[in-house]
Protein backbone atom coordinates (compact mmCIF):
# COMPACT_ATOMS: atom_id res chain seq x y z
CA UNK A 1 0.00 0.00 0.00
CA UNK A 2 1.10 3.55 -0.50
CA UNK A 3 0.08 6.51 1.62
CA UNK A 4 -2.69 7.45 -0.82
CA UNK A 5 -4.48 4.16 -0.19
CA UNK A 6 -3.51 2.47 -3.44
CA UNK A 7 -2.84 -1.25 -3.18
CA UNK A 8 0.35 -1.56 -5.24
CA UNK A 9 0.64 -5.33 -5.16
CA UNK A 10 -1.04 -8.31 -3.56
CA UNK A 11 0.21 -11.74 -2.68
CA UNK A 12 -1.51 -14.52 -0.76
CA UNK A 13 -0.86 -17.98 0.58
CA UNK A 14 -2.98 -20.15 2.92
CA UNK A 15 -1.55 -20.09 6.45
CA UNK A 16 -2.44 -23.78 7.05
CA UNK A 17 -2.46 -22.73 10.66
CA UNK A 18 -3.24 -26.20 11.96
CA UNK A 19 0.32 -27.25 11.05
CA UNK A 20 1.67 -25.02 13.77
CA UNK A 21 3.75 -21.93 14.38
CA UNK A 22 6.80 -22.77 12.28
CA UNK A 23 4.61 -23.41 9.29
CA UNK A 24 2.71 -20.13 9.72
CA UNK A 25 6.01 -18.29 10.08
CA UNK A 26 7.36 -19.91 6.93
CA UNK A 27 4.31 -18.91 4.90
CA UNK A 28 4.32 -15.39 6.33
CA UNK A 29 7.95 -15.03 5.33
CA UNK A 30 7.21 -16.27 1.80
CA UNK A 31 4.44 -13.69 1.30
CA UNK A 32 6.53 -10.83 2.65
CA UNK A 33 9.48 -11.81 0.41
CA UNK A 34 7.19 -11.86 -2.63
CA UNK A 35 5.96 -8.36 -1.81
CA UNK A 36 9.42 -6.97 -1.09
CA UNK A 37 10.83 -8.35 -4.32
CA UNK A 38 8.33 -6.17 -6.21
CA UNK A 39 8.78 -3.15 -3.92
CA UNK A 40 12.30 -3.26 -2.44
CA UNK A 41 12.01 0.35 -1.22
CA UNK A 42 9.15 -0.57 1.16
CA UNK A 43 9.35 1.51 4.35
CA UNK A 44 7.53 -0.73 6.83
CA UNK A 45 5.47 -3.86 7.37
CA UNK A 46 2.06 -4.22 9.03
CA UNK A 47 0.69 -7.58 10.16
CA UNK A 48 -2.79 -8.52 11.33
CA UNK A 49 -3.10 -11.85 13.12
CA UNK A 50 -5.69 -13.85 15.00
CA UNK A 51 -5.12 -13.83 18.72
CA UNK A 52 -4.52 -11.11 21.27
CA UNK A 53 -1.50 -8.97 20.54
CA UNK A 54 0.53 -6.74 22.85
CA UNK A 55 1.05 -4.04 20.24
CA UNK A 56 3.81 -2.28 22.20
CA UNK A 57 5.97 -5.40 22.15
CA UNK A 58 4.52 -6.97 19.00
CA UNK A 59 3.99 -10.23 20.89
CA UNK A 60 1.07 -12.64 20.57
CA UNK A 61 -0.04 -12.91 24.20
CA UNK A 62 -3.02 -15.18 23.62
CA UNK A 63 -4.10 -17.49 20.81
CA UNK A 64 -6.51 -20.42 20.74
CA UNK A 65 -5.60 -23.97 19.74
CA UNK A 66 -6.60 -23.05 16.17
CA UNK A 67 -3.04 -21.63 15.98
CA UNK A 68 -0.84 -24.23 17.70
CA UNK A 69 2.26 -22.67 19.23
CA UNK A 70 1.29 -19.13 18.24
CA UNK A 71 0.75 -17.95 21.81
CA UNK A 72 3.85 -16.20 23.11
CA UNK A 73 5.38 -15.66 19.67
CA UNK A 74 7.47 -12.49 19.32
CA UNK A 75 5.97 -11.68 15.95
CA UNK A 76 7.27 -8.13 15.55
CA UNK A 77 10.76 -8.99 16.78
CA UNK A 78 11.00 -11.96 14.43
CA UNK A 79 9.82 -9.95 11.43
CA UNK A 80 12.07 -6.93 12.13
CA UNK A 81 15.09 -9.20 12.48
CA UNK A 82 14.22 -11.06 9.29
CA UNK A 83 13.61 -8.08 7.02
CA UNK A 84 15.40 -5.16 8.73
CA UNK A 85 12.28 -2.98 8.49
CA UNK A 86 10.00 -1.44 11.12
CA UNK A 87 7.05 -3.75 11.83
CA UNK A 88 3.65 -3.29 13.48
CA UNK A 89 1.63 -6.34 14.52
CA UNK A 90 -1.94 -6.19 15.78
CA UNK A 91 -5.03 -8.33 16.19
CA UNK A 92 -6.82 -8.92 12.90
CA UNK A 93 -10.14 -7.44 14.07
CA UNK A 94 -8.26 -4.24 14.96
CA UNK A 95 -6.52 -4.12 11.59
CA UNK A 96 -9.85 -4.74 9.81
CA UNK A 97 -11.38 -1.76 11.59
CA UNK A 98 -8.31 0.35 10.79
CA UNK A 99 -8.82 -0.56 7.13
CA UNK A 100 -12.55 0.19 7.10
CA UNK A 101 -11.92 3.48 8.94
CA UNK A 102 -9.33 4.51 6.36
CA UNK A 103 -10.79 3.43 3.01
CA UNK A 104 -14.03 1.58 3.73
CA UNK A 105 -17.40 1.88 5.44
CA UNK A 106 -16.09 4.09 8.23
CA UNK A 107 -14.07 6.55 6.13
CA UNK A 108 -14.28 10.06 7.55
CA UNK A 109 -15.47 8.91 10.99
CA UNK A 110 -13.41 8.75 14.18
CA UNK A 111 -15.62 6.77 16.59
CA UNK A 112 -16.43 3.30 15.30
CA UNK A 113 -17.11 -0.21 16.45
CA UNK A 114 -16.77 -3.18 14.12
CA UNK A 115 -18.15 -6.69 14.49
CA UNK A 116 -16.90 -9.46 12.22
CA UNK A 117 -19.39 -12.34 12.02
CA UNK A 118 -17.56 -15.41 10.75
CA UNK A 119 -16.30 -18.60 12.36
CA UNK A 120 -16.34 -16.56 15.57
CA UNK A 121 -17.23 -12.96 16.31
CA UNK A 122 -14.36 -10.50 16.08
CA UNK A 123 -14.68 -7.00 17.44
CA UNK A 124 -12.78 -3.73 17.58
CA UNK A 125 -13.34 -0.21 18.82
CA UNK A 126 -11.97 3.10 17.57
CA UNK A 127 -12.31 6.17 19.74
CA UNK A 128 -11.17 9.61 18.63
CA UNK A 129 -9.51 8.14 15.55
CA UNK A 130 -7.39 5.67 17.53
CA UNK A 131 -7.96 1.96 18.08
CA UNK A 132 -8.97 1.36 21.66
CA UNK A 133 -7.20 -1.87 22.66
CA UNK A 134 -7.50 -1.56 26.42
CA UNK A 135 -5.14 -2.18 29.31
CA UNK A 136 -4.78 -5.90 28.59
CA UNK A 137 -5.12 -5.79 24.82
CA UNK A 138 -8.55 -7.42 24.77
CA UNK A 139 -10.71 -4.31 24.31
CA UNK A 140 -13.31 -4.88 21.61
CA UNK A 141 -13.72 -8.61 22.33
CA UNK A 142 -17.47 -8.32 21.90
CA UNK A 143 -17.69 -11.96 20.84
CA UNK A 144 -16.96 -13.08 24.39
CA UNK A 145 -19.25 -10.69 26.22
CA UNK A 146 -21.77 -12.91 28.03
CA UNK A 147 -25.15 -12.55 26.38
CA UNK A 148 -27.13 -15.42 27.96
CA UNK A 149 -26.25 -16.31 31.58
CA UNK A 150 -25.48 -20.06 31.82
CA UNK A 151 -26.07 -20.28 28.08
CA UNK A 152 -24.23 -22.25 25.42
CA UNK A 153 -20.67 -23.25 26.34
CA UNK A 154 -17.97 -21.27 24.56
CA UNK A 155 -14.43 -22.33 23.66
CA UNK A 156 -13.15 -19.49 25.87
CA UNK A 157 -14.36 -21.37 28.95
CA UNK A 158 -17.39 -19.17 29.64
CA UNK A 159 -21.03 -19.86 28.86
CA UNK A 160 -23.48 -17.84 26.79
CA UNK A 161 -20.98 -15.66 24.92
CA UNK A 162 -22.25 -13.50 22.05
CA UNK A 163 -20.16 -15.61 19.66
CA UNK A 164 -22.37 -18.62 20.43
CA UNK A 165 -25.46 -16.80 19.07
CA UNK A 166 -24.51 -14.57 16.14
CA UNK A 167 -21.40 -16.09 14.50
CA UNK A 168 -21.70 -18.00 11.24
CA UNK A 169 -20.79 -21.19 13.11
CA UNK A 170 -23.55 -20.57 15.64
CA UNK A 171 -26.10 -19.86 12.89
CA UNK A 172 -25.43 -23.12 11.05
CA UNK A 173 -25.45 -25.05 14.32
CA UNK A 174 -28.75 -23.51 15.47
CA UNK A 175 -30.31 -24.14 12.05
CA UNK A 176 -29.12 -27.75 12.07
CA UNK A 177 -30.84 -28.33 15.41
CA UNK A 178 -34.02 -26.54 14.33
CA UNK A 179 -34.36 -27.95 10.83
CA UNK A 180 -32.87 -31.39 11.41
CA UNK A 181 -30.38 -31.22 8.56
CA UNK A 182 -26.70 -30.37 8.23
CA UNK A 183 -25.63 -27.09 6.67
CA UNK A 184 -22.15 -27.05 5.20
CA UNK A 185 -22.29 -23.28 4.77
CA UNK A 186 -24.27 -20.18 5.54
CA UNK A 187 -25.18 -20.03 1.86
CA UNK A 188 -27.11 -23.32 2.12
CA UNK A 189 -28.83 -22.12 5.25
CA UNK A 190 -29.93 -18.81 3.69
CA UNK A 191 -31.12 -20.69 0.60
CA UNK A 192 -33.43 -22.72 2.86
CA UNK A 193 -34.58 -19.47 4.45
CA UNK A 194 -35.52 -18.10 1.04
CA UNK A 195 -37.33 -21.34 0.18
CA UNK A 196 -39.57 -20.69 3.17
CA UNK A 197 -38.29 -23.35 5.57
CA UNK A 198 -40.13 -22.28 8.73
CA UNK A 199 -37.59 -23.69 11.18
CA UNK A 200 -34.77 -21.81 9.44
CA UNK A 201 -36.85 -18.63 9.21
CA UNK A 202 -37.29 -18.75 13.00
CA UNK A 203 -33.52 -19.18 13.48
CA UNK A 204 -32.68 -16.25 11.17
CA UNK A 205 -35.27 -14.03 12.87
CA UNK A 206 -33.83 -14.91 16.27
CA UNK A 207 -30.36 -14.13 14.89
CA UNK A 208 -31.57 -10.68 13.77
CA UNK A 209 -33.12 -10.10 17.22
CA UNK A 210 -29.88 -11.10 18.93
CA UNK A 211 -27.69 -9.01 16.66
CA UNK A 212 -29.95 -5.98 17.18
CA UNK A 213 -29.58 -6.38 20.96
CA UNK A 214 -25.79 -6.69 20.72
CA UNK A 215 -25.71 -3.54 18.59
CA UNK A 216 -27.99 -1.78 21.08
CA UNK A 217 -25.62 -2.68 23.93
CA UNK A 218 -22.63 -1.32 22.01
CA UNK A 219 -24.59 1.82 21.17
CA UNK A 220 -25.45 2.36 24.84
CA UNK A 221 -21.96 1.53 26.11
CA UNK A 222 -19.71 3.31 23.63
CA UNK A 223 -22.03 5.35 21.45
CA UNK A 224 -19.89 5.21 18.30
CA UNK A 225 -20.80 7.29 15.26
CA UNK A 226 -21.33 4.06 13.31
CA UNK A 227 -21.21 0.31 13.86
CA UNK A 228 -19.74 -1.69 10.98
CA UNK A 229 -20.74 -5.32 10.39
CA UNK A 230 -18.34 -7.51 8.41
CA UNK A 231 -17.44 -11.17 7.92
CA UNK A 232 -18.97 -14.05 6.00
CA UNK A 233 -22.43 -13.67 7.56
CA UNK A 234 -22.48 -10.02 6.52
CA UNK A 235 -21.64 -11.04 2.95
CA UNK A 236 -25.04 -12.79 2.92
CA UNK A 237 -26.78 -9.71 4.28
CA UNK A 238 -29.16 -9.38 1.32
CA UNK A 239 -31.22 -12.03 3.13
CA UNK A 240 -31.34 -10.58 6.65
CA UNK A 241 -30.28 -6.92 6.67
CA UNK A 242 -33.89 -5.67 6.39
CA UNK A 243 -34.86 -7.78 9.41
CA UNK A 244 -32.04 -6.18 11.40
CA UNK A 245 -32.91 -2.65 10.31
CA UNK A 246 -36.54 -3.17 11.23
CA UNK A 247 -35.60 -4.25 14.76
CA UNK A 248 -33.12 -1.38 15.13
CA UNK A 249 -35.70 1.15 13.96
CA UNK A 250 -37.78 0.17 16.98
CA UNK A 251 -34.88 -0.05 19.45
CA UNK A 252 -32.60 2.83 18.43
CA UNK A 253 -33.85 4.92 15.51
CA UNK A 254 -30.72 7.12 15.48
CA UNK A 255 -28.32 4.21 15.07
CA UNK A 256 -26.00 4.15 12.09
CA UNK A 257 -25.20 0.52 11.23
CA UNK A 258 -23.29 -0.19 8.02
CA UNK A 259 -22.04 -3.27 6.21
CA UNK A 260 -18.25 -3.45 5.87
CA UNK A 261 -17.09 -2.62 2.36
CA UNK A 262 -13.52 -3.93 2.04
CA UNK A 263 -14.24 -7.64 2.55
CA UNK A 264 -11.26 -9.87 3.33
CA UNK A 265 -8.80 -7.15 2.31
CA UNK A 266 -9.77 -4.88 5.23
CA UNK A 267 -7.26 -6.49 7.59
CA UNK A 268 -4.29 -6.17 5.24
CA UNK A 269 -5.20 -2.59 4.29
CA UNK A 270 -5.58 -1.63 7.94
CA UNK A 271 -2.30 -3.32 8.91
CA UNK A 272 -0.54 -1.25 6.24
CA UNK A 273 -2.19 1.89 7.61
CA UNK A 274 -1.05 1.10 11.15
CA UNK A 275 2.50 0.61 9.89
CA UNK A 276 2.34 4.02 8.16
CA UNK A 277 1.00 5.63 11.34
CA UNK A 278 3.90 4.17 13.31
CA UNK A 279 6.41 5.52 10.77
CA UNK A 280 4.85 8.99 11.01
CA UNK A 281 5.08 8.88 14.80
CA UNK A 282 8.79 7.90 14.77
Ligand SMILES: [Zn+2]
Pocket residue numbers: 143144145154155156157158161163
Ligand atom coordinates in the same frame (compact mmCIF):
# COMPACT_ATOMS: atom_id res chain seq x y z
ZN1 LIG B 1 -16.55 -16.98 24.81
